[in-house]
Each structure stands twice: as structure tokens, then as C-alpha cells.
Amino acid sequence: MAALETHDDFAFRPLVAGDTESMLRAVLRASEEGMLLTDLEHQSLACNRRFGEIFGVPAEDVVKCGVGELRRRVLPIIADPAAWLASLEDVYNEPRKILHDDLVLKREERVVLRRYSAPVTDPGGQIVGRLWTFRDITEERRQLDVHRVLGEISSFQDPDPNVVCHRILEAVSEFFDGTTAILSIRQGDMMVFRGVVGPKSVLTRITGNRVRDSYCQYAIRDMKPFLVQDAKASGEFTRIRPARAGYTRYLGAPVLDETGSPIGTICLLDGRTNCTLGESDVQLMSLVAMRISSELIRDRFIRERLAEKDEELRRQQDDLVATHSVFEAMNAAFALLAEHPQTDDLLREQTRLLAGLLAYDGAAVLVRRRGSKQFQGYAGTSRPSAFTAESFPAGRDSGVLTDPSLPLLRRLRATHLAYCLRMEEEVGEILIALGRTGPPPQDERHRVHVEALADQVCLLLSTHVLQNELLRANAELGDAHNELLRKEKLSVAGTLAASTAHDIRNITASLALLTAPDACDPTVAIASVREQLARFNVLALRLLSYTKPRLLEPRPVELESVISGVLSLTSAQLRVGRVRAETRIAKGVPSVSGDPHQLEHLFVNLILNAVQAMDATGGGTLTISVVRVAESVRIRFADDGPGIPRDSLEGLFEPFRSTRANGFGLGLYSCRRIAEAHGGTISAARNPVRGSTFTVMLPIGGSWTPAS
Known part of the structure; x- marks a missing residue:
């Protein structure tokens, strides 16, 4: 192995000679990046001092150590050792691969390196090693x-x-x-x-x-x-x-x-x-x-x-509470009208209701009648009070008084007095005053509440005055009505008595003629007497129908039989009135439950009304029809007289209402009373061409109730 050469700025293992080696030395010395040159077996051939500083291994140790030892010394500071080792194996397995990535070191402060690696070739293009550079990009990162x-x-x-x-x-x-x-x-x-x-x-x-x-x-x-x-x-x-x-x-x-x-x-x-x-x-x-x-x-x-909204909400809630209390006081005040008919009592109770409202300690309600110089009423006590009109500012209908010399302030033991002055035509001048210690609120809501209370007091007193006048007028009207009704009853009773006396006189005069010594054939006279007696019977039936019905037990009534008897009873009236009676009774009409005598009264009145109606036209035809309709029996009396005036149909069955000048207004009223007592109804209508029709509906089996 070639001798190792070390310097302050780099370490170098002799590899090449001449200019190439000089250039490599210059690059290692000048570069601010960490640089490492390895052979194809991963052995370090050269590095600069910056590389050693980055990885915490002196440059000479980097070149001196074997591959395994160098990796062992570097491995503890690698953030991801497994990935680092895998990347090294990958690079050396592919000698021509160029690597460009970031490497993170785990020191007291995290260090990020930009790692670059590329193969080194000789002049002939053969790969002889690999160059690694490491640039600290921690600050950039x-x-x-x-x-x-x-x-x-x-x-x-x-x-x-x-x-x-x-x-x-x-x-x-x-x-x-x-x-x-x-x-x-x-x-x-x-x-x-x-x-x-x-x-x-x-x-x-x-x-x-x-x-x-x-x-x-x-x-x-x-x-x-x-x-x-x-x-x-x-x-x-x-x-x-x-x-x-x-x-x-x-x-x-x-x-x-x-x-x-x-x-x-x-x-x-x-x-x-x-x-x-x-x-x-x-x-x-x-x-x-x-x-x-x-x-x-x-x-x-x-x-x-939010605080502003909360404050606004609080004010609104306070306003709702105040409004609710004002409404409650108003409702309670109007209830006083029925409880206290006397004006003095009403003023006292109204003053009591105002005390304590809207944070006012005391209240006063005073009235000055026309021509009077004093306000009279109640001020904070249950005893009446009086104050001169000069105590209050002229020309102002509302405001706040603070003059401690004012008698009303002293009476209410207040430092501030909110007042409203109103003029009511029926009552006079009305003063409503509310006293408290300290100034009242100056917001619009408070002013509206105070004025609403003042308006309510004025309305209450005006209503009280009008109510008393109305009660007096109603009492006078009741007395006049009772007197008029008494006179009307006397008039009806007199007219009824005169009419009855007239009918009786006619009947008795006829009887006197028939029983005279020089009368006609006795047989004819007897028949005529019977006819006059029948007239008496009809008159008695009609008078009885005006009275209160008797309390009778109901029983089945065959309407055909009752109608036949009534026609026989009124035959004389029909003949005199030139009225021809026709009956149309359907087959199988069931019976009704009721009082046959009252039903006779009902039918007699309707037949006589028809006769009287057709008398103005010189007679005519009366058609009586009976038919079943659902669970009722319908009885119709149709005449061909002039017909009931349209404006008389409403209220026709009310007492003392008659379409004839000499009528009493009791006949049809009696008819309605009898029909309703039997659980039925009665109605009247104009016929399309001429005449009128009265319709009686009676329930089958009956729902009979004695008339009251």
C-alpha cells in the first residue's frame, strides 16, 4: 500500500503523479464542502479537513481506517442508519450511478447535508474510484x-x-x-x-x-x-x-x-x-x-x-321585564273597572298598582275637575290628597321635577318626580306622577313606558266615566222598555179581548136568530146551531194555543186522523172564507209521538191563517200534504193567497209580529213553540207564482219535550 500523506487541510494517499495530483491537492484544500475520494472497494483514498469536521472523524483517521471501522465511527450520528447503508450498497453495486440527495445527522442540533457522489475515471474511461461531496445546507433548510x-x-x-x-x-x-x-x-x-x-x-x-x-x-x-x-x-x-x-x-x-x-x-x-x-x-x-x-x-x-351585545341583550331583557310589568299593571288596572264602581276607590287602587313600577318608589294619580283649582286623588297613601294647580309647571305635559319644596315630592318622599299631565274631555285634567330617590333613566324606552302608563290611567278613568254614564243610560232604557212592554201587553190583551168579544157576539147573535119563535125549519136550525157551536170550539182552541202548553205524556199520533178532525172542526170557517181544502197524504206515513191536542192547536192556527190570507183574494185552495222525509214527517200547508211580504219573512215566528193590521202576533209564535216542543221545526216561504207555504217537520217516533 502507498505511503499516507497528511496536511492541515487534507489527507492524501499517493495515487497519481504530476499535474493530476497537484490539482487534486488544490481542490481538497480550497473546497468548503466535505470531500472524500474512495476506490471501488469503498476504501477512503483522500479527504479534506471539512469532511472530518462534518462527521467528527479526523481527516487522517478517515484515510487510515478501513471501510468497516470508518462506517462504525460515523454510524451513530446518522439519523437513518439503515437508509444510509442501503444507499451506499446501491451506489457501489452500480459504479456509474450518480447520487444526489440529502443526509441528516443527529447531533445536538440537527444537521442537513447535501450529498453528491459520482464515479472517477482514468484517461481511458475506466472507473477507478468515486468522489463524494457533502455540503452543509442546515441553514438553507x-x-x-x-x-x-x-x-x-x-x-x-x-x-x-x-x-x-x-x-x-x-x-x-x-x-x-x-x-x-x-x-x-x-x-x-x-x-x-x-x-x-x-x-x-x-x-x-x-x-x-x-x-x-x-x-x-x-x-x-x-x-x-x-x-x-x-x-x-x-x-x-x-x-x-x-x-x-x-x-x-x-x-x-x-x-x-x-x-x-x-x-x-x-x-x-x-x-x-x-x-x-x-x-x-x-x-x-x-x-x-x-x-x-x-x-x-x-x-x-x-x-x-360581545360585551356590547351582552349589554344590549341585558338592556333588552330589562326592557322586556319592565314592559311585562307595565302590561300586567295595565291589565290589573282595567280589571278594577268591574271591582270598583266608585271613582274614589278606583283612584286609590290605580295609585297602588303604579307604586313600585319601573323602579319608582311612590306614585300619585290626581284629577282636577273643570272649574276646580285643586288636583284631588291619592299620593302614596290610602288617604285622599289635594294639591293646588300652581304646584306644577304650566304649559308642559310631561317632565321631571326636582324642587324639594314641592308638596308632592315631600308627600312621596322622593328627590325626583316624573310626571305626565293629560286633559280628558269626560274627566278633566289628570296628573300621573312617579317618585324615586335619584334621577330616572333618560333613555327612550323608559319615557315610552312612563307615557304608556299615563295613557292607560287616562283611558281607565275615561272608560270609568263612560261606563257609569252607560250604566245609567241602560237603567233608564230598561225602565222605558219595561214600561213599553207593559203597555204593549195591555194593548194586546185589550185587542184580543175586543176581538174575542166581537166573535162571541156574532156567534150569540146568530144563535138568537136561530132560536127565535119564527125561526126556520127546526132541523135546519139545529144544524146551524151546531155550526155556531163549532165556531165556539175553534175560538176556544185558538185561545188555548196562546197559553202555556200542558205537561202531557206523549203517545203515538196518526197525523191523517188529526188533520181530518181539524178540517171538520174548521169547516165553517173554510166555507165562509170560500176556501177549498185538499189533502194529499202519502201511503205508509208513520205516526209521530206527541200531544194530539197541541198538534190540533198547531194545525188549526195554520188553517185559519191561510183562510184569513185568502180572504183578501175572495177565497182559494188550501193544499195540505203529508210525506215522509228520511226520519221525519213533513206537513205542508200551501195556499194561493197574496203571499207573505218578503220583508216580513224574517222574524215571522217571533211574538207580537203580525202581517195583518188587526193581528196579535201570537198565532205563529204559538205554532213555533208547539213544533219545537215536539222536537221539530216550522218554516215559511213564498210560492213561486202566488201564495205561501208553511212547512212543519216532525221526527218519526218523536223527540218530544214540553214547551216552556
């Missing part, structure tokens, strides 16, 4: 990492600034190999930890540190980043509490508020004094502090806006 982490930090977005700040602390801690990153805010003489990210330690368990016992005081004082590489190397920091606890490396930058004033710091704190922090690290922390500052400004803005 760190600059790239700085830009990368700054890009990540700038991309952090979240509605909550605290979330962004925490993610920034995580990124800073990760960038500095898991060291502790702290965001602290100055509050008085304390640096309060707003966020701590890093390995569990005493820093993650405490909430802050005194300003004078922290490195942060210097960053805040100088308003720029502050770096302490090793606190033990300077006596200035030995008194600081973190330094005494072993946290001897510090890098912090001030965070600023919107005015540019420092309010805290973001820093890293650990004991890794052998890991040097450079300018790029200081620049990184400065930029991170700017981002943290913007998030803290945003956080303060959000908190201020």
Missing part, C-alpha cells in the same frame, strides 16, 4: 422550514382567535423540536400564561410568573425580540426564577395591541443551551409575534363586541 411554518401559520383560520393562537403555539413548539412555547399577557406585575404548548413540566402546571422574575420583561422593555442562548453564561440572568429552575435558553418577541404598545410576549423556553438559535429563529419569532398580535387585537374586538 432552516430558512425553508421558517418559510414553511410561516406559511402554515398565516393559513390558520378560525372564528375563535384563541384557537388560532393555540395552533400557532403548537407550530412554534414543533418547529423548535418540541420545546415549550408560551403566550403570556402582562396583567399588572404578572405575566399570565394565555397558552402553553410543550412537554409536561412545571411550565404547564403554573398560570404565570412575576414580570421581574421573567425573561419577558426584557422583550417588553426593548419592544423587540430578546434572545438568551445560555443564562448561565451571564450573571445578569442568574437571579431570574426560570434560570434558577434550569430554563436557561429563551427567545421571546413582544406582542402589541392596536396602538403599538406591548401587552405580552410569545416565547420559547427550555434548557437546550447547546442548540444555537440564529437570526432566522429570531426573525421567525418576530413574525409569529405579529400574527399573534393581530389575533389578540381581533380577540379584543370580538370580546368588546
Whole structure:
């Protein structure tokens, strides 16, 4: 083996002679990169001093050692030994391969090398060895990492600034190999930890540190980043509490508020004094502090806006509570109308309801009648009070009084008096006053509440006055109505008595003629007497129908039989009125349950009404039809008289309503009462051509109830 040659800048094993060797010597000496020349068996042939510095092996040992020993000495500082060995085998298995990659060394500080390897050939083109170069790109890589982490930090977005700040602390801690990153805010003489990210330690368990016992005081004082590489190397920091606890490396930058004033710091704190922090690290922390500052400004803005919203919400809630209490007082006040018909009692209770509302301690409700010089009512007590009109400002309908000489302020024991003065036509001048100790709120909501209470009091008193007038008018109207009804009843009773007497006189006059000595044939006379007696019977039936029905037990009623009897009973009236009666009774019509006597009264009234209606036209035809409709029986009385006037159809069956000048208005009312007592109905309608039709609907089997 050739003799080994060593120099200060490189080591060299004689390989070539002449100019080639001189050139190799110059390259090894001049290069700032680590250089290594090996043969095809991996044996080191030459290297420079920089190569030895990078891998921690003296240059002469690199060339002197065998392949295995050199690898053994280098292997502990290789971050990924397996990948490193595999790459070496791959290169030497392919002699012409060119390698270009990065190699990471695990030292106290991570070192990144840009590795390059290519084959070395002789003049004939034969591969005789391999050249390796190693360039330290740690700072370049760190600059790239700085830009990368700054890009990540700038991309952090979240509605909550605290979330962004925490993610920034995580990124800073990760960038500095898991060291502790702290965001602290100055509050008085304390640096309060707003966020701590890093390995569990005493820093993650405490909430802050005194300003004078922290490195942060210097960053805040100088308003720029502050770096302490090793606190033990300077006596200035030995008194600081973190330094005494072993946290001897510090890098912090001030965070600023919107005015540019420092309010805290973001820093890293650990004991890794052998890991040097450079300018790029200081620049990184400065930029991170700017981002943290913007998030803290945003956080303060959000908190201020939230505080404003909370305050607005609180005011709205207070306003809702006040509005609710005002509405409750209003509702309670209007309930007083029914409970207190006397004005004096109403004023007293209204004053009691106002006391305590809207944070007012006392209240007064006073009224000045027209022509009076005094306001009278209640002011804070259950006893009536009176105050002169001169006690209140003229020409103002609302305001706040603070003159301690005013009698009303003294009565309410208040320093401030909010008042509203209203004029109501029905009542007079109304004064509503609310007293309290201290000035009342000046906001618009409060003014609206006070005026709403004043309007309510005025409305209450006006309503009270109108209600009393209405009650008096109603009582007078009731008396007039009762007197009119009494006179109407007397008039109806007199007319009914006169009509009945007239009918009886006609009947008795006819009987007297028939029983005279010179009367006609006795047989004809007897028939005529029977006819006049039938007229008496009809008259009695009609009078009975006007009375209250008797309470009778219902029984099955054959309508055909009842109608036949009624037609026989009213035959004289039909003949006199020149009315021809026709019956159309369907086969199989079932019976109804009811009182046959009341049904007779019902049908008699309807037949006589038809006769009287057709009397104006010289007679006519009355058609009575009976047919089953579903679960009812329908009975119709259709005449061909002039018909009921259209404006008389409504209310036709009400008492004392008649379409005839000499009618009583009781007949059809009696008909409706009987029909409804049997669970049925009665209605009237005009016929399409002429005449009217009355329809009675009675249920089959009956749902009979005695009329009341």
C-alpha cells in the first residue's frame, strides 16, 4: 500500500503523479464542502479537513481506517442508519450511478447535508474510484422550514382567535423540536400564561410568573425580540426564577395591541443551551409575534363586541321585564273597572298598582275637575290628597321635577318626580306622577313606558266615566222598555179581548136568530146551531194555543186522523172564507209521538191563517200534504193567497209580529213553540207564482219535550 500523506487541510494517499495530483491537492484544500475520494472497494483514498469536521472523524483517521471501522465511527450520528447503508450498497453495486440527495445527522442540533457522489475515471474511461461531496445546507433548510411554518401559520383560520393562537403555539413548539412555547399577557406585575404548548413540566402546571422574575420583561422593555442562548453564561440572568429552575435558553418577541404598545410576549423556553438559535429563529419569532398580535387585537374586538351585545341583550331583557310589568299593571288596572264602581276607590287602587313600577318608589294619580283649582286623588297613601294647580309647571305635559319644596315630592318622599299631565274631555285634567330617590333613566324606552302608563290611567278613568254614564243610560232604557212592554201587553190583551168579544157576539147573535119563535125549519136550525157551536170550539182552541202548553205524556199520533178532525172542526170557517181544502197524504206515513191536542192547536192556527190570507183574494185552495222525509214527517200547508211580504219573512215566528193590521202576533209564535216542543221545526216561504207555504217537520217516533 502507498505511503499516507497528511496536511492541515487534507489527507492524501499517493495515487497519481504530476499535474493530476497537484490539482487534486488544490481542490481538497480550497473546497468548503466535505470531500472524500474512495476506490471501488469503498476504501477512503483522500479527504479534506471539512469532511472530518462534518462527521467528527479526523481527516487522517478517515484515510487510515478501513471501510468497516470508518462506517462504525460515523454510524451513530446518522439519523437513518439503515437508509444510509442501503444507499451506499446501491451506489457501489452500480459504479456509474450518480447520487444526489440529502443526509441528516443527529447531533445536538440537527444537521442537513447535501450529498453528491459520482464515479472517477482514468484517461481511458475506466472507473477507478468515486468522489463524494457533502455540503452543509442546515441553514438553507432552516430558512425553508421558517418559510414553511410561516406559511402554515398565516393559513390558520378560525372564528375563535384563541384557537388560532393555540395552533400557532403548537407550530412554534414543533418547529423548535418540541420545546415549550408560551403566550403570556402582562396583567399588572404578572405575566399570565394565555397558552402553553410543550412537554409536561412545571411550565404547564403554573398560570404565570412575576414580570421581574421573567425573561419577558426584557422583550417588553426593548419592544423587540430578546434572545438568551445560555443564562448561565451571564450573571445578569442568574437571579431570574426560570434560570434558577434550569430554563436557561429563551427567545421571546413582544406582542402589541392596536396602538403599538406591548401587552405580552410569545416565547420559547427550555434548557437546550447547546442548540444555537440564529437570526432566522429570531426573525421567525418576530413574525409569529405579529400574527399573534393581530389575533389578540381581533380577540379584543370580538370580546368588546360581545360585551356590547351582552349589554344590549341585558338592556333588552330589562326592557322586556319592565314592559311585562307595565302590561300586567295595565291589565290589573282595567280589571278594577268591574271591582270598583266608585271613582274614589278606583283612584286609590290605580295609585297602588303604579307604586313600585319601573323602579319608582311612590306614585300619585290626581284629577282636577273643570272649574276646580285643586288636583284631588291619592299620593302614596290610602288617604285622599289635594294639591293646588300652581304646584306644577304650566304649559308642559310631561317632565321631571326636582324642587324639594314641592308638596308632592315631600308627600312621596322622593328627590325626583316624573310626571305626565293629560286633559280628558269626560274627566278633566289628570296628573300621573312617579317618585324615586335619584334621577330616572333618560333613555327612550323608559319615557315610552312612563307615557304608556299615563295613557292607560287616562283611558281607565275615561272608560270609568263612560261606563257609569252607560250604566245609567241602560237603567233608564230598561225602565222605558219595561214600561213599553207593559203597555204593549195591555194593548194586546185589550185587542184580543175586543176581538174575542166581537166573535162571541156574532156567534150569540146568530144563535138568537136561530132560536127565535119564527125561526126556520127546526132541523135546519139545529144544524146551524151546531155550526155556531163549532165556531165556539175553534175560538176556544185558538185561545188555548196562546197559553202555556200542558205537561202531557206523549203517545203515538196518526197525523191523517188529526188533520181530518181539524178540517171538520174548521169547516165553517173554510166555507165562509170560500176556501177549498185538499189533502194529499202519502201511503205508509208513520205516526209521530206527541200531544194530539197541541198538534190540533198547531194545525188549526195554520188553517185559519191561510183562510184569513185568502180572504183578501175572495177565497182559494188550501193544499195540505203529508210525506215522509228520511226520519221525519213533513206537513205542508200551501195556499194561493197574496203571499207573505218578503220583508216580513224574517222574524215571522217571533211574538207580537203580525202581517195583518188587526193581528196579535201570537198565532205563529204559538205554532213555533208547539213544533219545537215536539222536537221539530216550522218554516215559511213564498210560492213561486202566488201564495205561501208553511212547512212543519216532525221526527218519526218523536223527540218530544214540553214547551216552556
